[in-house]
Amino acid sequence: MCGFGGKPLHVSNSVSLRQQLNIILGKVNADRVMTCFNGVELTLPTSSILEIKKQHQAIIKDSENGMSCGDIAVKYSMTYQQARRIIYQIYAF
DSSP, rough: TTTTTOOOOOOOSSSHHHHHHHHHOOOOHHHHHHSSSSSSSEEEEEHHHHHHHHHHHHHHHEEEEEEEHHHHHHHHTHHHHHHHHHHHGGGOO
């Protein structure tokens, strides 16, 4: 399950689905998914979702290295509140 949503895909042994999975997961992992989950609907993250998660990880790392919320907001072209929410979401659990 992906916290940011994703693209629902019904896994079947079709050429078009295999091509989509190859792009999202790579060939080896696409083959594994096709074998293990044939006939099941999965929600897979899209590439933009993966980029968002990657950016959030970079923001958290910048914060851990001492960068202020204001500086992070400027660096990533976001509001102070958005930067703060991303940083403090790791402490919510």
